Amino acid sequence: MSGRAFFDTNIFIYLYAEKERGKQTVCKDVINKADECITSTQILNEISNVLIRKWQMPVDAIKTIKQDIIQISDEVAYIKEDTIDKAIDLHFKYGFSYYDCLMLSSALESNCTTIYTEDMSDGQVVENKLTIVNPFK
Numbered sequence: 001m002s003g004r005a006f007f008d009t010n011i012f013i014y015l016y017a018e019k020e021r022g023k024q025t026v027c028k029d030v031i032n033k034a035d036e037c038i039t040s041t042q043i044l045n046e047i048s049n050v051l052i053r054k055w056q057m058p059v060d061a062i063k064t065i066k067q068d069i070i071q072i073s074d075e076v077a078y079i080k081e082d083t084i085d086k087a088i089d090l091h092f093k094y095g096f097s098y099y100d101c102l103m104l105s106s107a108l109e110s111n112c113t114t115i116y117t118e119d120m121s122d123g124q125v126v127e128n129k130l131t132i133v134n135p136f137k
Contacts (some may be wrong), residue, residue: 001023003035003113004038004075004113005030005036005038005113005114006112006114006115006116007030007034007037007043007115008045008103008118008119009043011027012039012069012072013047013050014027015028026105027135030116030135035041036115037069037075038075039075039106040110041077041101042077042102042103042105044066044069044070047066048062079102082109084105086108086109087102087105090126100119102116103115104115104130112130113129114130115132116135118135118136122134122137
């Protein structure tokens, strides 16, 4: 694998999902093979929300996982006004949800060539630059 890879929330969540050992293994493998692992503040927020609402984890555990993901990542992209504008454009062009487009926008701004997610169209290329890959297919 080459290039910079952006990872969706679900990929990081599976790293901690004890009941999803198969997906956990796939996610570890994909992250380890990436030349550069990129995430964003959006992803960190979404992970925190899952850990708070669905997993009902204690505050210290949530902060530890957040810090672990930052350490795994080579870069954390910040959401800026241009990121939001591009996400709006992507939504109307491709039809993905706004929040998926915000992630796509961050990945494009970070010069990623791949985005790993199980939630979008596997194999689709966005803006002739970013390939969506479902690592579980």
